[in-house]
Amino acid sequence: MYVQLICKDRNEKEMNELYEVLGALCEREGVQIEDRGASVEILVCPQGKIVVTEDDMTMVMTANTRHAGAGFHAFVVDLFKDIEEEVPGEYELIDDLEYANDEDFHRLHHVYENELDYIRKLLLTDPAFRQKNYLYDETYFLPMEKENRVLTSIGDMDRDTFMHKELHDLMDAFYVWNDWDRDARFYRNAALTLLAKEGVGAYTNMNEQTKKVANEVCDDLEIAHEKDPELPLPVKEYTELVDLLGRENKLKDAPKMEKDAIQYRTEDVYHLFDDARIVAPGAAERSYDPITKSVNLMAPYTDDGQWSWLIQASTHPDIVTNRKALEEQEPELVDGKSIWFDDWMEDGYYVLEAMLRYDNRTLYFHDVAVSEREIPYLKQCVRQSGFMSE
Template structure:
């Protein structure tokens, strides 16, 4: 489920012409195009991204369409063909592993995604290792912590029995955003539910510029969905909480509420992914990476009126713990097959936790600090639950 367009042997002027055409096409379609410095990203929906790179005089446009759905796959193929029509001079190579570019049979394409979901459903029900992997999103820095009685979907938890008995056609909106040809009301609702599950941060929605932008996108999607189909059931409760936080006008006062709650995975503890390590912390934690320490830093979430109270730093390098060797000479605890050395102390009013986790032959080093002693037991428990993906 992959589409790629290679625009071959382009000089600088020709490259610029292609970028101008791309920008115009994105404006026509009402989708975002962003320059990331090393590459350009075209954001068609929360699970659908086209990445544009340059290599050896070629412009390469690539899209993984596995998570977004048949509608996104068809959209990408059509967009790539539009580029070739707008800039007919020059050599192109269009690669489509589902061959939609050849027959443009959307019914057949949709059936491919139904078969894929049927395969995934069987794995979720029968393979415990698969359930612990990222089968939800095209890319993510976190995974929800699994619940034995529930199934994780890209729009939130679903009761295992309900999941088992649901027909594939009825599960499509819980796994794919773009299931029809058009971006209809269901598309915008699915986009909002997916963003809520993946990036919803509840009361911390205005924590920083990025979280506030996402919150506004969710509200925008739901308002468009309601405008397109006033009878479509929507997550009215979550929308109302968001617009109140954002000081936006409530445009869904007459909307029908959904029968189930819209889950926001980040409003609870999750696995924050770092190489092959998994660090447990609230999903709302603010994340950064320190290249000098080769560590991931997770900072306590905060509202726009507050400030962070704790920090977890994790690395596979022992340098973040100057006393790692001394710490490992102490008696460790055994927790769920892991060997854990942990030391807690107070210095200048700051509570510090140093820990080393050994799982099989791998080591994870964690340093946590907090200005509140009440946070210490919680941070210790997060550390104990952390480890490696295997």
Template sequence: MSIGFTFKAKTRKIDALKESVKEMAEESGYGLALNENWLTVSFCTMGDLSMEWERESGLRGQWLITGNCCSTPAGAGFHAAAIRFLDELGQKRLSELLVDDETEYYHHRDFERMKREHFYPWLNALKRHCAERGSGYSNFCLCWDMEQYQPEEVPGTVITPMGRFNIENMIKQTEKNSISWLAERFFIWDNEEKDALYYRNTALNYLWEQCCFVPSRRSSEDSVCNQMIIDSLEQAAVLNPGLPLPVDAYREICSLADRAPSIKEDAPKMESDYPVGFRKREVTHSFGTLRLTLPGRLKYEWETYGDGDGCNMWRDSASDSPVWRVSGFRLRSGNAEFPEECSQNEPEEFEIPGGRARIGWIEYEEDGQTAFQAVCDVVSGPSQYLITAAYMHKEEKDGIYALMRKLKTVPDTPAVTNTESYAQ
């Protein structure tokens, strides 16, 4: 269930088209990913317009352009901006442009009508979905990228890119204040322009979904994330000083970025059902059928070995401990069993959801220092996994073991998704 549009067109000069898109994106401050056969314009967080092309047959064949844009959950403001962008590009470089816009905004250009007839009913459908089904799940998600980590389970809540909502409170507030109350908190770009609400919600998405709440000096990625949050909230405060903001989170990020806050401490504070930031707490990563729960501040890397092989690694690069690594394989037939040889100290076997685990630890020398490694083998049907955590201090073992005891495996089946109409 989503809102968006598709289009097709023709052009004689594909290089000229790409150059026009590049100029238009730069002029508007949009991101651009450009490839030999496709491009994507990024208007905002979760707001992309993509197109690809192929040459017609024949000496005088033109280039056939096809493209699409999914406007939810970015919002009506993004939808309108993407339509305007495509319209301008069509006037410059495209011929025979045909747009299939389910909101019909491409033809009537009535922004409030589009919100009223499409985006608000879409959001109302999600609200009904939460009310009817949310209580039956321990980790209910809406518009969440299921390829990334899963936030901590909190019954009675819904996970979204804009944060965690208490389902009961969300329904009460929407019934009391209308669906616009939820729209202002759910969509990145709810209004026609990039106003204060847009900048606040951009910051909220970064705070909830991406921010690790670590010093900017840890990595360039952390620095960019922290700076985006600060800049967006400060811009929101300038555009609308009365707009409630996540002031406490802002001041925390300023401290992590070694930046003096410019938003006053007594500025209007935005209410939230839960403390801001999924990665402030533990999150769960997927590796095949394995589910591994780790502190949210750890970032994923692919560690490459000298022979060109490698493994999955999670670590806090600002700390020397612990470093988690995961590898695994799947048998063609039969069920996996623990390796017969076990060199770990104090091995212990126990059941986990969907399989069995065996943990132990070893001591070794690294750069003249004593180091330790917790080792966990997991077997589940034909799958076998090896999870290790390298650490430098003995007292860290208990915390690592506690995380290893949270391991679980899930059936190797496709994820369940629900598709329905948003028509009322």
């Protein structure tokens, strides 16, 4: 599910003209366009973006539409056709769903329903598929599995309900844009997806990016309420955000959703790294050390700047400082994994090292904590970590 527009044989002046038209069209449609250096990104919705790249005298605009929905796919096709009309030149428009040929949105919507039916069957029958990133267009974390629950992009669902729910009624749980227009449900879905994928709750004011996301969530919910005052919204989460941001509360009379909105990053999640899954809070600050080939996850902190622990994980043993002592420990057996632990105090900090082995693969940990009371939690994170294909 993708759409691509290839703009062929363009000199520098013609390239600049294309960018100018793109900017004007984005302003018309009310979507963001951002220069990333090697590419330009048009951010249409939380699960849908258009990436613009250059190759010699060719400009290529590409959108993966699998996760955003039929509305986004149709939007991209229409945008690309507008570009073809506005700027003369040679083009090649590629649409694997052929909406560009018939512009039959009803048929296009059924394509996404069929795709969701296929995903549902896999989720109900294939444990390995449930460990893959079927939720988001791109992410470095996945929500942790819950027994007899199915994870969706806007929250988990009872397995039996998921199995018997009508496909049309299930669409909002997997796609952001399901109708032709960006209606109230579109904006609610966008806000719920942002809350799930990016929400960091009490840590919203941690940096400028989280503030930007929080403001976008609030904007989307206010637009949804304006378009349909009867549509139930995540009022609780909205109120928390406007209080943190110092915004005016514009949803005081809005009906509330029955369930709280899911914010995966306020919970423990699987942080994806190579073929490993490292368990830590979703709001943990993440960095990568290319020398030790390790991922570093620091506990989320509030404005006082106090940190409580740091997890360093790698498939290479270099991060372990006392491997001999670690291997001398009696291993635990957890869900088919053998895990060795060793902990001690050093220079006023508590150190936990661990080695997790599953089949012929090994994962190493070097964790540091301010307080000894953090060690049991860090050990539990190790026990729940593992590999993608267990």
